[in-house]
Amino acid sequence: MGFVEEREEVEIECIDALSTLQYIKYSTQSKDIVSFLYLIRKLLQNCNAYKNFYVSNNIQFQKNGTATVLDKLYISEENFFDKKEDNEVDEDVAWTMQEVLEEICQYLGLTAVADGDSVYFLDYDAIRHGRNSYYKYSVDDDSAPTLETISFSKTIKAEDYSESGATLSLDNVYNKVSVQADLYTFDSVLPDLFSNLQNITKDYDEQITIPQQTGFDTGMYGTFVKSKIGGDNSDNTNAIGVVVKPMEVKDPDIIVVKYYNSPAYRFFKYDSNGRDITDSVKGLNYTDTMFMCGATAAKFFVKRGKDFYLGNSNSEIFDNLLSFNDVNKIDFTNYIMFINPFGSTTPVSNHIPNSAITQYPFLETTMNDTALVFGGENSYIVISGSIMFHEFNYYPYPVSKYWLGNSGTMRAGEGYLLCKLKWNNLFWNGTKWTESESTF
Amino acid sequence: MIYSGSFADINNKVYKVTITTNSGNQTKTVTLGGKPFVTEMDSDDKVIYCPVKYQTATVSIITPDYNFDIYSPKA
Numbered sequence: 001m002g003f004v005e006e007r008e009e010v011e012i013e014c015i016d017a018l019s020t021l022q023y024i025k026y027s028t029q030s031k032d033i034v035s036f037l038y039l040i041r042k043l044l045q046n047c048n049a050y051k052n053f054y055v056s057n058n059i060q061f062q063k064n065g066t067a068t069v070l071d072k073l074y075i076s077e078e079n080f081f082d083k084k085e086d087n088e089v090d091e092d093v094a095w096t097m098q099e100v101l102e103e104i105c106q107y108l109g110l111t112a113v114a115d116g117d118s119v120y121f122l123d124y125d126a127i128r129h130g131r132n133s134y135y136k137y138s139v140d141d142d143s144a145p146t147l148e149t150i151s152f153s154k155t156i157k158a159e160d161y162s163e164s165g166a167t168l169s170l171d172n173v174y175n176k177v178s179v180q181a182d183l184y185t186f187d188s189v190l191p192d193l194f195s196n197l198q199n200i201t202k203d204y205d206e207q208i209t210i211p212q213q214t215g216f217d218t219g220m221y222g223t224f225v226k227s228k229i230g231g232d233n234s235d236n237t238n239a240i241g242v243v244v245k246p247m248e249v250k251d252p253d254i255i256v257v258k259y260y261n262s263p264a265y266r267f268f269k270y271d272s273n274g275r276d277i278t279d280s281v282k283g284l285n286y287t288d289t290m291f292m293c294g295a296t297a298a299k300f301f302v303k304r305g306k307d308f309y310l311g312n313s314n315s316e317i318f319d320n321l322l323s324f325n326d327v328n329k330i331d332f333t334n335y336i337m338f339i340n341p342f343g344s345t346t347p348v349s350n351h352i353p354n355s356a357i358t359q360y361p362f363l364e365t366t367m368n369d370t371a372l373v374f375g376g377e378n379s380y381i382v383i384s385g386s387i388m389f390h391e392f393n394y395y396p397y398p399v400s401k402y403w404l405g406n407s408g409t410m411r412a413g414e415g416y417l418l419c420k421l422k423w424n425n426l427f428w429n430g431t432k433w434t435e436s437e438s439t440f
Numbered sequence: 441m442i443y444s445g446s447f448a449d450i451n452n453k454v455y456k457v458t459i460t461t462n463s464g465n466q467t468k469t470v471t472l473g474g475k476p477f478v479t480e481m482d483s484d485d486k487v488i489y490c491p492v493k494y495q496t497a498t499v500s501i502i503t504p505d506y507n508f509d510i511y512s513p514k515a
């Protein structure tokens with residue numbers, strides 16, 4: 001198991017003490033003829049967990065008898081060792097204590113079940129006929145047993161188990177019931193960010209499709225492609241191919257990108273004056289996102305390539321660049337892109353400072369509030385994911401790792417997401433729903 | 441170390457899960473996961489008359505620590 005996240009959900013498997021007998025070999029100083037009582041006591045002492053055991057008194061030597069029988073039944077310990085081959089010792093051929101216990105129970109027609117600090121040797125036929133008398137023995141000493149009446153009945157009602165993965169089956173035998181309660185399994189409270197996306201990629205971008213002269217040393221160029229797979233003629237299948245040279249060095253980043261909206265989420269966008277322009281933005285291209293302040297869903301393919309410039313049009317140059325860099329398949333990765341550029345270049349910077357971020361949400365669900373409320377005591381709601389941060393202004397894509405270096409290190413006060421969870425008029429504060437707003 | 445966590449059932453009855461290890465008596469509160477405590481009785485056999493019925497439990501905790509002392513046969 002590897003620890004990846006800051007908090008991990010760890011499952012710890014526990015077994016009952018009876019199960020530990022499978023790891024213990026039967027051993028004895030001398031292979032005597034011993035009573036069943038001695039044998040059971042010895043096995044349960046090795047569990048180191050039980051104080052008492054109860055044995056149904058349905059097994060008798062005489063009709064209508066009530067005497068104890070375990071102390072009157074004897075067996076040789078030799079039975080618990082297989083035949084030894086050459087150079088083998090008792091330990092090599094000894095049964096496990098679990099095997100010994102199961103053999104005893106099979107012979108007596110009993111079923112051993114642990115409950116709390118006791119083990120019950122049940123006779124289902126006796127229970128069925130209303131014989132509920134048991135002899136109670138102590139595990140640790142030889143005190144005389146006492147006769148007790150033990151019974152249990154349960155009427156299974158609807159509130160005894162819940163849906164969400166619970167199974168309840170009842171066979172003809174009355175004890176064949178398995179119930180696994182699975183009460184709080186909200187695997188996902190919010191809708192999938194990347195389901196039912198709507199492509200809003202424009203099919204034009206004047207800045208990147210300007211025909212280049214000879215090669216290019218700065219800036220970028222690009223082209224447009226349309227997917228040939230999926231959708232009908234009315235679907236937007238645009239994708240933009242862009243070649244960018246961050247830091248104006250020789251080798252470029254090769255990018256293919258598509259931009260999306262989602263019916264389940266609102267990706268806010270703001271102009272340089274801080275006005276919400278989300279509804280007026282019907283499409284995006286690469287140049288738009290360079291000067292955008294806000295969020296969008298996007299699919300990116302990014303590869304740092306070797307510089308190669310040959311062709312008579314941007315499309316041809318782009319194709320040749322892909323071929324030169326052995327790119328014959330484009331695999332997209334889903335992103336939610338948050339952009340908050342800074343700087344004083346034209347247009348005027350629209351950077352939202354930390355002090356104002358609560359006034360400019362970037363991402364919000366558009367869910368109907370009529371679903372059931374979740375949460376309550378001991379609820380733990382986790383927002384998980386991975387984040388990539390860089391501070392390269394006007395490079396709105398996940399830059400190839402080559403460029404990140406130390407500049408990609410997230411510093412205190414930067415690159416964090418402020419979130420709040422609201423349901424109707426209530427806010428989640430980490431432990432309960434309140435009317436006061438809380439952020440995380 | 442004694443690890444202690446609690447969860448509530450559908451009727452808001454609180455159950456406490458305690459894991460005691462051999463590394464001292466200091467108490468630490470842990471947060472239980474989405475399936476905090478699940479018990480299961482061995483039901484591989486199709487007949488009721490199996491000689492021994494074993495039980496297992498799975499405890500789910502959310503933790504930032506390794507808690508190595510839990511992974512012990514004596515915990």
